[in-house]
Amino acid sequence: MEREILSILLAGIAIGERVGFYDPEHAARLAVSMERDGQHDPIHVAPSPSGDGMPWRLVAGRHRIGAAGLLDWTHIDAIQVADTNADAAVLRKLELSENLDHRRPRPIERAIFIDARARLEEEIDHPGHAGETRQERGARLRWHANNIMSQASNWRLRLADALGCDVRTIERYREVYCNVVAPCSDLAEALNRHRACRKFEAIYGLAKVPNVQSRRKVIDLLLADPELKSIDDAKFKAGVSTSKGGRMPERDRAHAAFLTGWQRMPLAQQRAAAPTFARDLPPTVAEIMAENLRADAARRMLEALKKRTDLQP
Numbered sequence: 001m002e003r004e005i006l007s008i009l010l011a012g013i014a015i016g017e018r019v020g021f022y023d024p025e026h027a028a029r030l031a032v033s034m035e036r037d038g039q040h041d042p043i044h045v046a047p048s049p050s051g052d053g054m055p056w057r058l059v060a061g062r063h064r065i066g067a068a069g070l071l072d073w074t075h076i077d078a079i080q081v082a083d084t085n086a087d088a089a090v091l092r093k094l095e096l097s098e099n100l101d102h103r104r105p106r107p108i109e110r111a112i113f114i115d116a117r118a119r120l121e122e123e124i125d126h127p128g129h130a131g132e133t134r135q136e137r138g139a140r141l142r143w144h145a146n147n148i149m150s151q152a153s154n155w156r157l158r159l160a161d162a163l164g165c166d167v168r169t170i171e172r173y174r175e176v177y178c179n180v181v182a183p184c185s186d187l188a189e190a191l192n193r194h195r196a197c198r199k200f201e202a203i204y205g206l207a208k209v210p211n212v213q214s215r216r217k218v219i220d221l222l223l224a225d226p227e228l229k230s231i232d233d234a235k236f237k238a239g240v241s242t243s244k245g246g247r248m249p250e251r252d253r254a255h256a257a258f259l260t261g262w263q264r265m266p267l268a269q270q271r272a273a274a275p276t277f278a279r280d281l282p283p284t285v286a287e288i289m290a291e292n293l294r295a296d297a298a299r300r301m302l303e304a305l306k307k308r309t310d311l312q313p
Helices: 024-037 062-070 088-102 107-125 134-141 145-163 167-181 185-193 200-207 212-224 231-238 250-264 267-280 283-311
Strands: 005-009 043-047 056-060 075-080
Touching: 024 062, 043 088, 056 062, 056 088, 062 075, 088 107, 107 145, 107 167, 107 185, 107 200, 145 167, 167 185, 167 200, 167 212, 185 212, 200 212, 200 231, 212 231
Parallel strands: 043 075
Antiparallel strands: 005 075, 043 056
């Protein structure tokens, strides 16, 4: 059965605390689309409890509200998805489901959504103890180990089924949340927007860096240095990856590639390329090269004189 689409006052919607980030650029893109084509996707709302001053509370659609505000709309299309008595957990689950099912958030934000949803599911099985480790749960309840595992797994299986993934995927995203987002929450939004953080495996590699201080150092370097185009580059520069497992920063890789290519060229090709190479050199680079050539020539001359002296009887 289809729900009725309502036209409600923007000024009458309480937005409240949201999960995830508000992206002004995304809201601006939506505004362009909504101005051109109209609002195809209604926001989701629930009636506010009596006495809070606004008739509606937002469940999902923060960016659509932002877009409507940019267009100076006074009303917005909405669907009521819960009644007045719906508790906070129900509304939060609806918000998270909307964001996980109908958006493609980047890995950092997706980790935030999945962790928040996991805590809601865990709270159903273990009221008041969401987030505790299995060891803590076992000590608290004094269960047999097999019972601990089976009981603790119920909410994970339930969530995996709801999200259409496996339990391992959920655990990996929660690891990203616990190791990267939670301890570096002040950097999480900027990190989420960074071009190096579009793929989950890159973020998961950051989550595996041994301690919080090292992870923060990597993030600080990545956000501060525009030449670092990947998390591997930042890990290498921060000194937290080994030469075997890490990668050179891109500028060093380019330098190594140039030298390798030049050294592989036959001498005849090097001689043929030298005039063009010299012509295209920036003045400061040409000066450095000339200085090094002069120093190298002087060194070779001294070595030749020394050999002559050594050969004299």
